[in-house]
Amino acid sequence: MKFRVNIAILGATGYTGLELIRLLNFHKKAEIKCLVSTHNYGKNISDFYPGLNLTNCSKLIKFERIVWKDLDVIFLCLPTGESKKIIKKIPKEIVIIDLSNDFRMQSLNKSRSHLKKWVYGLADNLQNFLDLDKERVYNSNISNPGCYATSILSPLIPLLANRLVKIDDIIIDSKSGISGAGRQNIAQNLFSEISGSIRPYKIACHKHIQEIESCLSMFCNNKKVTISFTPQVIPINRGILSNIYVKLEKGKTIKDIKKYFSKSFFPFLKILKPTKVPSINDVIGTNYCLFNVFEDRIKNRIIIISVIDNLIKGAAGQAIQNMNIKYGFDQEEGLIFNPIFP
Numbered sequence: 001m002k003f004r005v006n007i008a009i010l011g012a013t014g015y016t017g018l019e020l021i022r023l024l025n026f027h028k029k030a031e032i033k034c035l036v037s038t039h040n041y042g043k044n045i046s047d048f049y050p051g052l053n054l055t056n057c058s059k060l061i062k063f064e065r066i067v068w069k070d071l072d073v074i075f076l077c078l079p080t081g082e083s084k085k086i087i088k089k090i091p092k093e094i095v096i097i098d099l100s101n102d103f104r105m106q107s108l109n110k111s112r113s114h115l116k117k118w119v120y121g122l123a124d125n126l127q128n129f130l131d132l133d134k135e136r137v138y139n140s141n142i143s144n145p146g147c148y149a150t151s152i153l154s155p156l157i158p159l160l161a162n163r164l165v166k167i168d169d170i171i172i173d174s175k176s177g178i179s180g181a182g183r184q185n186i187a188q189n190l191f192s193e194i195s196g197s198i199r200p201y202k203i204a205c206h207k208h209i210q211e212i213e214s215c216l217s218m219f220c221n222n223k224k225v226t227i228s229f230t231p232q233v234i235p236i237n238r239g240i241l242s243n244i245y246v247k248l249e250k251g252k253t254i255k256d257i258k259k260y261f262s263k264s265f266f267p268f269l270k271i272l273k274p275t276k277v278p279s280i281n282d283v284i285g286t287n288y289c290l291f292n293v294f295e296d297r298i299k300n301r302i303i304i305i306s307v308i309d310n311l312i313k314g315a316a317g318q319a320i321q322n323m324n325i326k327y328g329f330d331q332e333e334g335l336i337f338n339p340i341f342p
């Protein structure tokens with residue numbers, strides 16, 4: 001086991017890049033060696049975030065200036081399509097943890113053996129369920145799941161894997177804070193357009209649908225899975241709340257679900273006490289996915305409500321958890337924070 005992991009962050013000035021910098025400052029076994037920027041190299045990270053407490057490597061460098069021999073891991077925090085463009089320039093011995101969408105489908109496609117170098121990093125489920133072939137976890141790069149997908153799959157996969165709920169007729173309604181869209185400068189993300197309103201978008205065509213369906217399908221012998229999914233932007237900075245409507249397996253009850261979770265351990269996936277309704281406020285600033293399960297008025301249907309901080313559990317925190325798993329560190333290393341409240 002390596003004692004210290006040396007790290008580069010690409011896309012360091014974006015939301016997820018910045019969150020990685022902030023969180024890695026608390027990690028005892030990781031050191032940021034360089035911050036890489038496509039548009040702002042030569043400047044200082046404190047030009048963008050004056051409150052950041054970074055003693056070394058505060059200068060942003062361009063990709064071509066990376067000293068690879070000093071590194072173990074590179075986190076890619078780039079917009080969709082950008083990771084694929086630079087992947088071939090990264091030496092094979094460097095571990096890549098990609099936060100974008102670019103390698104998620106490859107990581108979920110078990111049949112394409114030549115692409116097996118990517119693992120889908122749904123961290124809390126990774127060791128127990130997703131990657132039964134442990135060698136692959138240790139020998140592969142990691143494709144970090146999408147933020148909506150994390151809020152949905154984290155509680156759903158254990159239930160499916162243990163045949164507690166059915167795979168058909170799953171309906172999901174998710175609400176996300178605006179930081180989920182990154183720092184892109186577009187009119188519909190302006191305060192004046194977001195505040196005081198809720199906006200559904202990409203109805204039945206969001207990119208996470210395919211990701212969620214492929215992952216669920218792995219747990220029912222590659223049976224085709226179809227979900228209904230409606231994402232919505234709400235006027236808060238951070239956080240995702242997902243309402244997941246799903247049918248119980250024949251003969252199963254909510255009690256069976258609670259019993260299962262009371263006996264299982266997931267470092268950052270926690271079921272709440274009976275009747276406690278999850279709220280985004282409960283997880284802001286943390287790597288937790290909190291959820292609870294409620295009976296619907298429709299017989300044999302339940303409602304799972306789950307919450308995450310999209311920039312932590314949905315991005316930077318889960319990426320660090322994946323790095324911890326990969327290097328055999330305690331999964332919780334550098335990730336134990338209490339929520340910011342109110």
Ligand SMILES: NC(=O)c1ccc[n+]([C@@H]2O[C@H](COP(=O)([O-])OP(=O)(O)OC[C@H]3O[C@@H](n4cnc5c(N)ncnc54)[C@H](OP(=O)(O)O)[C@@H]3O)[C@@H](O)[C@H]2O)c1
Binds near residue numbers: 036146
């Ligand atoms: N925001 C979330 O909640 C969240 C959650 C999960 C996953 N993700 C994924 O993580 C990735 C990063 O998201 P983010 O929210 O951090 O995005 P962001 O705030 O928009 O930052 C992306 C950064 O990438 C860099 N970049 C490099 N090439 C670029 C290009 N051609 N166009 C624009 N920017 C470019 C920019 O920094 P420099 O110019 O300094 O390099 C930019 O700041 C995305 O793929 C996103 O889908 C985001």
